[in-house]
Amino acid sequence: MNPFNEKPVEIFDAIQNWNNLYGYSYNKNEVDPYTKARVILMNGTEYEANWFSHQFARNCNNSDLKRDLALSRYIEKQQQKKIATLRPINETILETTISYEQLAIDLTAVLAQNENDLNVKSALDFALLEDFDHLYRYSDLLEFEHGVHAETLVGKYTEIMPGRPTISHHRHPYDNVKSHINSKTSNIGTRLNVSIITAAEQQTMNYYMNIAGFYESDVGRKLYQEIGLVEEEHVTQYESLMDPNMTWLEHLLCHEYTECYLYYSCFEDETDLKIKEVWEHHFTQEISHLHKAVELLKKYENKDWQEVIPDGNFPKLLKLGPNIDYIRDILKSTANNTSDKESYKNVNDLSENSDFVKFQKKINTNIEDVPSHLFIKSYIEKNNKDYRYETKLNPLKELQNRAKDNYSLGRNIVKNV
Numbered sequence: 001m002n003p004f005n006e007k008p009v010e011i012f013d014a015i016q017n018w019n020n021l022y023g024y025s026y027n028k029n030e031v032d033p034y035t036k037a038r039v040i041l042m043n044g045t046e047y048e049a050n051w052f053s054h055q056f057a058r059n060c061n062n063s064d065l066k067r068d069l070a071l072s073r074y075i076e077k078q079q080q081k082k083i084a085t086l087r088p089i090n091e092t093i094l095e096t097t098i099s100y101e102q103l104a105i106d107l108t109a110v111l112a113q114n115e116n117d118l119n120v121k122s123a124l125d126f127a128l129l130e131d132f133d134h135l136y137r138y139s140d141l142l143e144f145e146h147g148v149h150a151e152t153l154v155g156k157y158t159e160i161m162p163g164r165p166t167i168s169h170h171r172h173p174y175d176n177v178k179s180h181i182n183s184k185t186s187n188i189g190t191r192l193n194v195s196i197i198t199a200a201e202q203q204t205m206n207y208y209m210n211i212a213g214f215y216e217s218d219v220g221r222k223l224y225q226e227i228g229l230v231e232e233e234h235v236t237q238y239e240s241l242m243d244p245n246m247t248w249l250e251h252l253l254c255h256e257y258t259e260c261y262l263y264y265s266c267f268e269d270e271t272d273l274k275i276k277e278v279w280e281h282h283f284t285q286e287i288s289h290l291h292k293a294v295e296l297l298k299k300y301e302n303k304d305w306q307e308v309i310p311d312g313n314f315p316k317l318l319k320l321g322p323n324i325d326y327i328r329d330i331l332k333s334t335a336n337n338t339s340d341k342e343s344y345k346n347v348n349d350l351s352e353n354s355d356f357v358k359f360q361k362k363i364n365t366n367i368e369d370v371p372s373h374l375f376i377k378s379y380i381e382k383n384n385k386d387y388r389y390e391t392k393l394n395p396l397k398e399l400q401n402r403a404k405d406n407y408s409l410g411r412n413i414v415k416n417v
Contacts, residue, residue, distance in 0.1 A: 003260040004312040008288040025088040037103035044203025046080035101135035109323035132163035151389035160389040166372035168410030172355035183243040205231035222371035256290040265318040332395040376405040
């Protein structure tokens, strides 16, 4: 599939009326977990497209160009609104959160396994173990407060057990900035992977940022607050991988291409027939946006799309699915790693004067104040062991004890904290 070869419809003709924007929502008790994940992914993709367009407009002094951006952006916003209401009213904040983390885990794992740029793959594998631990802590909160087992929500496709402990995720902001890719030498798969994971993690960050204050308990609000700050770190890491040397119009073309790729992937992978129709319709709309981006690039920069995306054919389509063995391998081999400027290191190789150690001592002054640790400790005190869904024992001996929360893995160089 090459979206540049598809015939576009008129952009204005794609504007929908109210009856078309609101209607169907999936049944949370029957829908496939990866349908929920795709809904979250495309919601985040549309948010990224919309927000990028706003930032472009704020840095553009050409009113005609801003009008073209505004028209496409309005339709992108309609798409986002329609996707957002695919989530049913009776799905709770925390149930939706479980789907957010399942998406983060399995999307990251799929992208990492298909990534040949070692810098990008390292970033994916690193954050993977942190989202994995977030799923575990939110799942315990779900069982603790609502008696719902998250394994039913993830369809037992994704394990629920500790990863790199959340307490170890808190790093100096300097350490989250990585080396960027070169769009002229990176293959299209790598460029798509960076764009996709940045949008997905940004959506998670935004969700936690906005929902924390609406959660119904202090323990939950604190957990969202802490993990939301980790998602800020993840977005900083992933966005730093993007090529900053591209022009605004080149980025616009890549945004539209990414949307075309994702909608086509979702359409091919979808099992809910009504949602499949949404993906197909939005793909048709994105073809128009892509061709408009081609037109604008030629008009204002005199560039052909092939100068930005040499081969328009889609690479291997994105397909979400279980990644249990891969995640276990990464957990076993890299759980004790942290980030150190552009690289990743075992915490035992850091000095006491490293930014990581300084930051840990600053933010985690008292371990008993760290929400992610304090909550699991309280859960264990009440139930004698934590809640998990494991296909077998955790691959790390340090994380096998269900009666004690580990708070040293990934940060055990830190003294007197």
